[in-house]
Amino acid sequence: MKKILLLLIVFAMMTSVVFANGLSLNSIGPKGFGMGGAFIGLANDPTAIYWNPAGLVGQQTGISLFTTDVIPFATFKNETFGIDAKTNTNHYISPNLFVNYNLGKFGLGFGAYVPAGLGAEWNGADLKAYNEDPSAEFEWMSEIGVFNFSPAFAYNFYQKFNVGVAANIYYGMLKMKKPEDMNQNQLLDTQTEFDIAGMGYGFTVSMKWKCFLTDKLDLGLTYRSPINVAFEGDAVMGATYDAEMDIEWPAWYGFGAALVPNEKLTLTLDAQYSNWASLEKLIAKIKDMPNPQGGTFTYEKEMHLNWEDAVQIRIGSEYKINDLIAARLGYYYDPAPAPDETLNILFPSSTNHVITTGFGITKNKFSCDFGIEYLLGGERKIEDQDQTENNMVGTHQMDTFAFSFGLGYKF
Secondary structure: OHHHHHHHHHHHHHOOOOOOOOOOOOOOOHHHHHOOOOOOOOOOOOOHHHHOHHHHOOOOOEEEEEEEEEEEEEEEEEOOOOEEEEEOOOOEEEEEEEEEEEEOOEEEEEEEEEEEEEEEEEOHHHHHHHEOOOOOOOOEEEEEEEEEEEEEEEEEEEOOEEEEEEEEEEEEEEEEEEEEOOOOOOOEOEEEEEEEEEEEEEEEEEEEEEOOOOOOEEEEEEEEOOEEEEEEEEEEEOEEEEEEEEEEEOOEEEEEEEEOOOOOEEEEEEEEEEOHHHOOEEEEEEEEEEOOOOOEEEEEEEEEOOOOOEEEEEEEEEEEOOOOEEEEEEEEEEOOOOOHHHOOOOOOOOOEEEEEEEEEEEEOOEEEEEEEEEEEEOOEEEOHHHOOOOOOOEEEEEEEEEEEEEEEEEO
16 A cells, blocks of 8 residues: 555656646546536535535445546737747646445545646747847746545445544645746746745535435535645755745535436436635745845745635436446536636636536446536636736737546545
């Protein structure tokens, strides 16, 4: 087991973090992926550890291993500066492992997975118009994400009422490269870089129960606590310095319903709320910078976000074509957490309409699942009169394609 955990840690650190709206992934697991992430009320595979740990009760002992690839396509245009830029076509890949064990009225589980991330990388040549020196080519990129180690426990508390709890142990990674205006003349003249990592801790509590009106309807309720990750590492601002930054992944609440009208069809509906308003700004503390008057000091650099709370509405479906194959379809509405006054190209944010689909193949104890989604992002235009020191004037737009593939085995 120790070798498996070590391999997962190394894999996570070698893999680019994933892209999402805000700092949370939209869907975990290829089955939930294909059903629009409307999975709180259903939670009937090992990814219940993430969606609703109470769903572990009654599941057959098993293991699920899957990977998710997210490919963003963002553009930024500013006619005043003659800028027509787009992100590099990067693949943000994440590894995920879930295991669960059935003990009758009890259910145990462990997940090692990537629940959150954000990233963008732009071609610096497309953005040279912002540079004080047109011959310079600064880098514009950001990658932020976490790998979660999550033991979980569930219990059949009373008849058809289950409760669950999971610990969330986050290992976070942040890399950022961006040009700075160190002379306060509004033109960019210095490259700044961050490469930091850290730990944070939180928990999930949840419930799952059969509706008292009908056994065909399951209901679920999940709360995930806020998690503050204390990052430490290197900052480059001419020279290399020690840096610190705290980033909070906010509280998350979810309610879900799963209706099984017959043995072939399953319909799901979720409402998921993220308390993004708690994330007002990022403050990087850069230590031991030289003071022109002698000695050193700690420089605090702020990045204002002022994000807004968001509610995602999700619907999903699964139809069992036969004993071997199940087809899935879903949709969700994903509102942008970033307001116009802080929108920038390093933390892209758009309101998305998302279509998902997928399928599952089950043969004896083995299963294979595949899910895809396409996020169609709305265009956002920041006018000159809306400019602040924390946003970027221009037209922002982002679409995202993602797919997830996994294998499972029941013991």
